[in-house]
Amino acid sequence: MSDFSALQSALSGLMAHRRAMEVIGHNIANVNTEGYTRRRIDLQPAGTNAAPGVWSRATQTGDGVNVAGVTRMREEFLDLRTRRELGTNGSAQQLSKVMDQIEALMPEPSDTGLAARLSEFWGAWDDAAAQPGEPALRSALLQQADSLARTLNSIAGSLVDLRGSLVSDAKTLVAQVNADSAHVAGLNESIVAALGNGLDPADLEDQRDLIIDRIVAQTGATTRRQNDGSVDVFLGGGTLVRGSRSEALAVAPGGPLDPPYTGTGLQKTEVRWALDGYRVDALSGRIGADLQGINNVAPHYLQQLDGVASRLVSDLNTLHRTGKGLNSGDVNLDFFDPAGVTAATIALSASVVGQPSRIALASGTGGRLDSSLGHAIAALVGSSTGADALHRTLIGQLGVDVQSAQRRADVQSKITTQVQSERHSVIGVSLDEEMTSLVATQRAYEASARVITAVDQMLDILISRTGVVGR
Amino acid sequence: MSRVTSFSSSALMLADVFDAQRALTRAQSQIATGKKIQKASDGPAEVVAALDNRAQLRRSEQLDRNAGVARQWLGAADSATQNIIERISAVRGLLIQANSVTPDQSSRTAIANQINSLRQSLIDSANTTVRGRPIFGGTAAGQVAYDTSGTYLGDSGSVIMPVAPAATVQVARTGPEVFGVSNPSDPANGDLFQMLTSLSQAVMNGDSAALSAGLSKLDSAADRVQIVQVELGSRLNQVDDLRAAAAAHDTELKAAISQLEDVDLAEATIALKSREAGYQAALQVTARIIQPSLLDFLR
Numbered sequence: 001m002s003d004f005s006a007l008q009s010a011l012s013g014l015m016a017h018r019r020a021m022e023v024i025g026h027n028i029a030n031v032n033t034e035g036y037t038r039r040r041i042d043l044q045p046a047g048t049n050a051a052p053g054v055w056s057r058a059t060q061t062g063d064g065v066n067v068a069g070v071t072r073m074r075e076e077f078l079d080l081r082t083r084r085e086l087g088t089n090g091s092a093q094q095l096s097k098v099m100d101q102i103e104a105l106m107p108e109p110s111d112t113g114l115a116a117r118l119s120e121f122w123g124a125w126d127d128a129a130a131q132p133g134e135p136a137l138r139s140a141l142l143q144q145a146d147s148l149a150r151t152l153n154s155i156a157g158s159l160v161d162l163r164g165s166l167v168s169d170a171k172t173l174v175a176q177v178n179a180d181s182a183h184v185a186g187l188n189e190s191i192v193a194a195l196g197n198g199l200d201p202a203d204l205e206d207q208r209d210l211i212i213d214r215i216v217a218q219t220g221a222t223t224r225r226q227n228d229g230s231v232d233v234f235l236g237g238g239t240l241v242r243g244s245r246s247e248a249l250a251v252a253p254g255g256p257l258d259p260p261y262t263g264t265g266l267q268k269t270e271v272r273w274a275l276d277g278y279r280v281d282a283l284s285g286r287i288g289a290d291l292q293g294i295n296n297v298a299p300h301y302l303q304q305l306d307g308v309a310s311r312l313v314s315d316l317n318t319l320h321r322t323g324k325g326l327n328s329g330d331v332n333l334d335f336f337d338p339a340g341v342t343a344a345t346i347a348l349s350a351s352v353v354g355q356p357s358r359i360a361l362a363s364g365t366g367g368r369l370d371s372s373l374g375h376a377i378a379a380l381v382g383s384s385t386g387a388d389a390l391h392r393t394l395i396g397q398l399g400v401d402v403q404s405a406q407r408r409a410d411v412q413s414k415i416t417t418q419v420q421s422e423r424h425s426v427i428g429v430s431l432d433e434e435m436t437s438l439v440a441t442q443r444a445y446e447a448s449a450r451v452i453t454a455v456d457q458m459l460d461i462l463i464s465r466t467g468v469v470g471r
Numbered sequence: 472m473s474r475v476t477s478f479s480s481s482a483l484m485l486a487d488v489f490d491a492q493r494a495l496t497r498a499q500s501q502i503a504t505g506k507k508i509q510k511a512s513d514g515p516a517e518v519v520a521a522l523d524n525r526a527q528l529r530r531s532e533q534l535d536r537n538a539g540v541a542r543q544w545l546g547a548a549d550s551a552t553q554n555i556i557e558r559i560s561a562v563r564g565l566l567i568q569a570n571s572v573t574p575d576q577s578s579r580t581a582i583a584n585q586i587n588s589l590r591q592s593l594i595d596s597a598n599t600t601v602r603g604r605p606i607f608g609g610t611a612a613g614q615v616a617y618d619t620s621g622t623y624l625g626d627s628g629s630v631i632m633p634v635a636p637a638a639t640v641q642v643a644r645t646g647p648e649v650f651g652v653s654n655p656s657d658p659a660n661g662d663l664f665q666m667l668t669s670l671s672q673a674v675m676n677g678d679s680a681a682l683s684a685g686l687s688k689l690d691s692a693a694d695r696v697q698i699v700q701v702e703l704g705s706r707l708n709q710v711d712d713l714r715a716a717a718a719a720h721d722t723e724l725k726a727a728i729s730q731l732e733d734v735d736l737a738e739a740t741i742a743l744k745s746r747e748a749g750y751q752a753a754l755q756v757t758a759r760i761i762q763p764s765l766l767d768f769l770r
Contacts, residue, residue, distance in 0.1 A: 031477065103510050109521045109732060119529035126533050130540045130632065131602055133612060326612070367610025367628035375537075375633050381530050382636070392522045399515030406512065417486050421479040428476030435765040 005063065006455045009046075012064030013448030016043055019067050020441045027429045035210030037427040039202060042068040072202045076225055078423040079209070082416075086213060087220030087285045089416040094289035095297075096409035098166065099402040102301055105158045108395045114151055114308075115395075118388050121148045122381040129361050129374025133326070138356030142348065149336070149346045152309050156302060156343035160266070163298045167269050170290040171251045173218050174271060177287070180215050181233065181246040184208055188230035189244035195229045205229075215240070220284025236282040238273060248274035261299035264306065264342075269294045304394040305343040312387040313341050315380055317349075323360030323373035330358045477761075484757045491750040498743040507734045521731040528724045530636070531717050538634040538714050544601050544642035545707040551599040551606070552649070552700035558589050558596070559693045562667065563686065565589075569674045570682045579674050586671040590664060594621055597646060606630075609645040616646050621664030623653060635713040640706050649699050651692060659685065663692050 023041045030036040047063025107113050124144040128137040187208040194201035212233060215221055221235040226243070233241040240247055254270035256262050269291060271280045283291060313336040320335040334349040352358050361374035380386050501507060511518045569582045598605050598615045608616035610628030617623055623646045633639045647653070647662065654661035659669045659681065666688060673681035 099512075103512055106511070108511055109508070109518055109525060115522050115526065116529075119526055123529065123533040123536075126537055126633070130537055131604070133604060134602070362610065367626040368612040369604065369630075370610035370628050372631060375631070375639075378533070379633065381526065388526055392519050392526075395511050395522060396515045396519040399511030399513075399518050402510075402512035403515060414486070417482060421483050424476050424479035424482070425474045428474075428478045430474055430476045432765040433474070435769060439769070 007452060009062070009064030010448045010451035010455065012046060012066065013451070014445060016041075016065045016067050017441045017445040017448065021438070021445070023070060024434050024438050024441065028431065028434050031429045031431060031434075035206050035213070036429070037072045037074050037202065037206050037209075038429045040071045040073055042071055044068040070200060070202070072205060073427055074205075074209075075423075075426050078419070078426060080223070082419045082423045083213065083216040083221075083223060085412070085416045085419050086217045089412045090217040090285040091220065091289040091292075092405075092409040092412040094286040095292060096402075096405040098162070098289065098293040098297055099405040101162055102159070102298065103398060103402045105155055105162070106395060106398060114148075114155065114391055115388070117144075117148045117151045118391065119381065120144050122378050125361075125374050125378035128359065129371035129378065132361045132369045132371045132374065135356055138359050138361075141359060142352065142354075142356050145335070146348055146353075148312075149348060152305065152312075152343040152346050156305055156309075159298050159302045159305070160344070163266070163294050166290045166293045166298075167251065170269065170271070170287050170294070173287050173290070174249045174251050177215055177218050177240075178246075178248045178274075180211050181241050181248075184211050184215070184231070184233060184241045185244050185246035187211070188241065192228050192230055192244070201229065216285065218285045218287050220282075220288055236280045238278075238280065249280065250274045252277075254279070257295060257299055261296070261303055264299050264302050266299055266302070301394070301398065302343065304390075304397070306341070308387050308390045308394065309343040309346040310341040311385075311390055312336065313338065313346060315383070315386060316377065319373065319377050319380075320360050322364050324362050324364055324368075325358040325360050326368060327357060330360065331364070333358060333360060335359070481761060484760065488750075488753045488757055491746070491753040495743070495746040495750045498739065498746045501734045502736070502739050502743055505734055505736075506732055507739075508732055517731045521728055524724050524728045524731070528721060528728065531721050531724065534633060534635055535714060535717055535721075537632050538710050538717075540601075541632040541634050541640050541642045541710050542707065544606055544630070544632075545640075545703050545710065547599055547601050548606050548643055548703045549700060549707060551596050552696055552703065554596045555593060555649075555696050556693060556700065558593050559663075559689060559696065562586055562589050562670070563689055563693075566670065566674070566682055566686055566689065570679055570686070579677060583671040583674040586667055586674065590621070590667040590671070591619075593667070594619065594664060597650060606643045607646045607649055617664065621662070621668070623647060623662070634710055635717055638713055640710055642703075642706070644699050644703070649696055651695065660688070666692065 020041045020043070023039050027038050043065050045062050045064075046066040108115055110116065121144045124137075124141040128134070128141040131137055187204055191201040191204050191208065194204065208231065212221075212223055212231060215233060216223070219235055219240075221233050221240055224232050224234070226232060228243075230243050231241075232239065232243070235249075238247065240249075250272050252270055252272050254268040257264060257266050257268050271283055271287060271291065272278060273280060316335045317338060321332050324331045325333065333351040335352055337345075337347045337349045340346045362368060362370035363373045363376075366372055381388055383389065500509075508514045508517050508521065565582050565585055569579060594617050597607055597617045600606065600614075603614070605614070605616040605625065608625030610630060611624065611626040613624050616625045625646050627645055627647070629641050629645070630643045631639050631641050650664065651662040651666075653665055658665040660666075666685065670682070670685045670689070673685060
């Protein structure tokens with residue numbers, strides 16, 4: 001142990017604390033950077049023998065301080081938990097949005113919705129029946145019927161449009177996920193290489209974890225950290241990213257919808273692996289919610305609406321065929337086109353369109369100005385199995401579904417904020433803490449400098465003032 | 472939570488402020504629209520009940536319109552039958568006049584002519600129309616119920632109008648039901664118009680036996696019209712009663728709809744005020760917590 005070793009210890013203190021200052025500066029600079037993980041400098045005493053020799057007898061005081069490394073404060077458990085909630089949250093939020101949009105297509109209670117149209121339609125039958133010989137009222141009835149049919153057409157059309165916009169949303173998101181997973185694979189490669197070369201890959205890891213969070217929110221993927229520092233991303237039994245390799249996804253039509261929605265005649269949409277074309281199962285996140293909207297939710301309401309339309313067509317035609325119009329020969333006619341029994345295709349039959357006199361208001365046995373059939377049709381409004389009752393059931397069910405989707409989204413959003421905040425309490429930068437460390441580091445730096453001064457003065461005494469005897 | 476970082480605390484505080492703001496916006500929109508439920512998810516059960524009530528109300532308004540038409544028909548029938556009864560009694564007076572003294576041929580001709588013209592005006596009354604449709608013509612198409620010779624052109628169909636839930640009213644009677652059935656082989660026993668023709672002929676001929684027989688037949692014809700008038704008059708009352716009951720029910724329905732859909736302004740205003748206070752408090756607290764940092768206290 002030489003006289004200068006104390007100087008060396010003090011120097012190591014200066015250098016270590018300058019490094020600590022740099023780390024603190026980096027943390028403070030990134031206090032608002034999304035995805036930044038705070039770093040902590042790890043110091044350890046230098047110079048002590050790790051395995052003392054049998055015969056060594058030195059009284060060691062140590063050689064100062066070493067920087068053992070810079071730790072990235074990340075807890076994998078919190079990462080996994082946050083990501084699971086992120087996937088569920090992405091799905092719940094998007095599903096709630098889809099339900100809101102469907103609800104906006106059927107604005108009830110209102111004076112403009114389908115319920116009001118139905119009431120006006122039945123009322124027009126009564127008005128026309130009250131004066132069966134009046135052509136203006138018959139024309140008004142045809143107008144009301146046409147407007148009712150077009151309202152149904154337009155709601156059905158909007159539901160189909162909604163599916164279309166969900167498909168394009170899913171396509172955009174899948175393209176983004178493909179780009180993101182390629183990026184993650186690239187970062188994995190860089191990180192493994194950096195670790196091999198003894199470099200600090202912390203900033204690359206921050207970037208990668210942020211991108212993985214985004215992939216998870218869109219797809220509900222799961223992750224596993226490998227020993228070489230890379231992170232693998234799994235999606236529904238398949239592998240989206242393994243090490244430096246990534247697989248692409250693709251949105252593709254998947255044939256007719258599954259039962260019970262096969263009858264709507266709509267096509268299913270699937271997400272598949274681009275490589276082999278196998279379907280990706282158990283997709284969650286925003287893309288999963290899009291697919292659910294496309295393949296389940298929108299078809300469900302379309303089917304309910306079809307039920308209203310087909311009941312309207314069958315009820316009307318059954319009664320209408322028993323009656324007769326103003327002129328002889330106007331018997332056994334359909335009111336609605338029997339071929340259009342869905343909400344999208346319901347229309348007036350060619351027998352009556354533009355020919356109000358052919359509307360049957362008279363019963364088959366009554367006189368030509370008989371109105372009993374017209375009044376009987378108008379009375380269908382009160383039928384407990386009629387179109388109005390079906391529509392009310394549909395609206396009630398829609399309300400419950402929207403409400404529960406909103407509640408799920410609200411709860412999930414709270415849970416997600418909670419776990420994100422928990423994760424941030426570990427990885428986030430606290431300015432108060434950094435300030436405290438800054439003060440401590442600054443003081444330590446000053447003290448190390450003071451040690452150098454003290455040793456210098458001691459050496460000065462030794463060199464300049466000792467051994468002057470006999471000079 | 473071990474550490475509180477600026478991000479975690481600000482994210483949580485922001486979520487709370489957003490919640491307060493959402494509640495405030497919702498309370499505001501309730502007051503601005505005056506509606507408690509604006510879409511199905513605001514209260515599925517209430518919306519279904521409101522839709523049901525609205526449909527019932529519209530149906531009831533429709534039935535009220537029907538009742539208005541029914542009232543027109545019944546009113547027209549009432550005044551027509553009144554006219555007919557008056558004319559029949561005028562004919563009766565003429566017949567008694569023709570039968571009591573023994574008038575000369577010219578007076579008999581005058582009486583017969585009077586009877587004939589009363590017959591024509593009776594045919595006009597029998598052709599009373601509502602909105603261009605003869606009320607005694609059954610359900611047949613056509614401008615008149617009886618042609619000028621007194622032949623019935625209508626059919627036996629009855630005009631029935633639904634005026635209330637599960638209540639229908641027959642708003643007119645057919646010609647034969649009011650004026651009797653025609654009998655081409657024996658006009659004296661036929662309908663009112665045939666009867667009048669044969670009576671005027673009897674007056675011309677001075678056939679007192681036929682006149683005496685005709686008087687009693689005329690009385691039973693008048694009775695028949697009277698019965699129809701009373702019947703239709705009581706239906707008119709029935710329609711008015713039903714309308715009044717329906718109006719009362721409509722008021723209840725409107726109240727129920729309002730209770731389901733409309734916002735209670737006092738309650739909503741208080742809710743808005745408390746939400747406003749909550750929002751402001753959230754903002755103030757957030758501002759006070761976010762501000763201080765160790766930086767403020769270090770030299």
